[in-house]
Amino acid sequence: MIPYNFTFLSHPKICSGLKALEHIPFELESLNARKPLVITSNRWDKKGLSKTLIKALYDSNIIIGALFTNAPFYPSVTIINELSQLYRDRGCDSIIALGCGGVAYIAKAVNMVVSLKTDILQCADITITSPLKPMIIVPTADCQGGEMAAIAYYERFEKQSDFLYPDVIVIDSRITRHANSQEVANSALTALAHAIEACGIDAPNPINDAYAHTALQFIYQYLQRTIKRPSYKDGSVAIVNAAACADTAFSNAPQGIVHVLAQVIALDTNLQAGMVMGILLRYYLADKLHTKGGIRPELLLALAGIDTYAKTPEKERQKTAYEYLIQCIDTTREFVPATLKGLNIPRYKLKEYARLAATKNKQYKESAYMELLEKAWEGK
Amino acid sequence: MNALQYPEIKPKKKFIKRIYIAVMLWVVGRAIQAAAKVDKEVKEEFAKLKDNFLLKMWIWPNGPSMYVGKTKDGKVKYLGWKDKGYKPTLTMTIKSVEAAMLLFTFQEATAIATTRNRLVVDGDLPDACALVRILNIVEVYLLPKIIARLAVKRYPKWSQMNPLRKHFGRILVYVRAFTF
Incomplete structure (x- = not known):
């Protein structure tokens, strides 16, 4: 269609x-x-x-x-x-x-x-x-x-x-090329979250998908090398290009659950939104993989290229795309903890964040926000 | 906030680079005029252009520039760098001195500079394409192979330009460009 x-x-x-x-x-x-x-x-x-x-x-x-x-x-x-x-x-x-x-x-x-x-x-x-x-x-x-x-x-x-x-x-x-590794990691995670959420909506937008896929491709190709050496010219340009593409995709899609929660937490704690997005994204993707719609298999095409996409059986494409995305997030492990607990966010604050997020974006229920926050806090 | 802490800044000029580009434009202009007499292919390309063809190639916003046009008797002539009220039929604008430096130090071929959005063309597109082909031939004549390969899209093969034609043409282009 x-x-x-x-x-x-x-x-x-x-x-x-x-x-x-x-x-x-x-x-x-x-x-x-x-x-x-x-x-x-x-x-x-x-x-x-x-x-x-x-x-x-x-x-x-x-x-x-x-x-x-x-x-x-x-x-x-x-x-x-x-x-x-x-x-x-x-x-x-x-x-x-x-x-x-x-x-x-x-x-x-x-x-x-x-x-x-x-x-x-x-x-x-x-x-x-x-x-x-x-x-x-x-x-x-x-x-x-x-x-x-x-x-x-x-x-x-x-x-x-x-x-x-x-x-x-x-x-x-x-x-x-003047940013440090921590900042590059934050940029990449923000772009990753925006791109994934922009192309994960129910009503697909082919042009928006093209932008989001470009961002994903740049991040997957260059993140590892750029984090190791942030002054790497091509890598830093690619990461910023990914951020530009992801921002465009983000502007043309409704705000997702990861973005809204990360903004609320960042505003309250003064933490970098990218760091929070990186943590939340891991659990959001795991959740999404087990839902009816799942992760869009086209993400595998964007991340791994046509050869891997064609080689992977149709039923396994979602899981492989998920593994590639987690691999991307894991690249930033040195700078971003795996759970919200690791960011020293107290558990009692989660309810407040879920409530604020639900007020800000009514697309999701407070319980949905809370569920994701709890998983991200405990690391389950 | 003390506004005096943040004064107005007037960016300076790049004199040396502009002088280099002016010299290069002069050499290329004269070489086009010479190649139009020496090389059959260049001659044919110019013959296909309109009788009132006049090219202005310049660096935005303050020059330098180069004018090359066809005279009434159909000859190709380098008309200098000054605007004497010419009405160019084709204007090729290079967006900045740095873009011109990339082009004239042969770090970027004309085709690559176009794809990287460093050139603005005002005029007929077929004329512009013909001119790029002419420039490629002129660069092959002017430059040694090792540099010309960087400056042109495809260096001509043996069958397209044999060494005899190339070296003999090169001598004639140099003699005509720098003498009369």
């Missing part, structure tokens, strides 16, 4: 590979922008990434309105308002986010404030109906999920809109 009932939107242009940073001036010009506000964190500035970015803008007509190098980890209202003021004072017309996590979330929130000409707290109630100011993301390999998706996180809010996609994603090994 042809699954013809679907919608799909992927707005960003992805420029990836050798000298990808040098595409920025041309892309900005084609977006009718010439004065970007560059936002990055102190850590990346100290590692010389902002200098690399400035050098990539040499010999262009671009003027950097301001290079803000102190973006914090948490996208608070104060920093968003201050940066919005800086954007207006300097007469900027676009935003470049150099980094992932907090940097990208702040950049998206600032873009909403300056484009909608309102206060950040009021943005939560406004429906975005027109494109925002041009925005370019130059991701590092410490993705936390959602930076390249049609979603914005700020303070305790979460906003979804098709206009929240960045316009251009620039993936260059000069930028991606």
Whole structure:
């Protein structure tokens, strides 16, 4: 049956590979922008990434309105308002986010404030109906999920809109190779969870599946080597590409149980969402394998390639795909514990997390959230 | 927040790289003019192009650039690097100085640069394809095999360009390009 009932939107242009940073001036010009506000964190500035970015803008007509190098980890209202003021004072017309996590979330929130000409707290109630100011993301390999998706996180809010996609994603090994193994593991696990949940829905979306499968393929091929040596150029670019594809797939599918629970736990404990997703994903997959629908056998095709897929008998494809996925998760064993207990999360908190998750996403019952949390806590 | 801590930054220029590219454009422009007289294949490719054919190859956004066109009597001529009010029928824009460096230091072939989105073509696509074929032949003449293999999509086989034609043509292209 042809699954013809679907919608799909992927707005960003992805420029990836050798000298990808040098595409920025041309892309900005084609977006009718010439004065970007560059936002990055102190850590990346100290590692010389902002200098690399400035050098990539040499010999262009671009003027950097301001290079803000102190973006914090948490996208608070104060920093968003201050940066919005800086954007207006300097007469900027676009935003470049150099980094992932907090940097990208702040950049998206600032873009909403300056484009909608309102206060950040009021943005939560406004429906975005027109494109925002041009925005370019130059991701590092410490993705936390959602930076390249049609979603914005700020303070305790979460906003979804098709206009929240960045316009251009620039993936260059000069930028991606500076993260450490722990961050690469978190990025990969987040992308893995988003990709699996995006293609595990009841109503399949063939184009979304293509994105999710690409992400899975990149992770399976490059995760092991990149965790061992995070400065490995091709590997770090592949992991960030996987994150970009997974974010697009995630934007076009309903939020899954693993994502919702991980977000709730990460918000409460300040742990990396990727780490929590990695733990939950293991038990979610084990559960899913024993349900009626099971794991989609096409995942095996994406992970292992056509030869292994063709060699594996039809009945065993689900189980083999499951084994491949667990192998992927096991690669990060050194950095991510196998249970929630290992993260020092107290058992009495699980009920609260299940309740919060059920309030946030009513697609699943509180009991379903609780069941998964208990399995992940005990490691059963 | 002290806004003065985060000043406006005006990126600098890459003078040396631009000079290198300008020289390379001049050499390639002159070599195209010479090859159009020396090589039968290049001559045929130009004969198929429109009478008012004029190529502008330039580096976005501030140059350098190169103009090559057909004159009224059908000859191919390098018209220099200055825009004298020409109306190009085919514009090939290289997106950045770094992209041009990859191309002109022969780290990337023209076909690969196109697939990597480093070139923008404004004009007829058949003309652009013909020009890429001409550039490939010119590069084969200008460069030794070890470098030319990196610069072209497929280095011509013995049957396509025999050594006699290649070496004799190379001498003529060099003499014509650098003398008259």
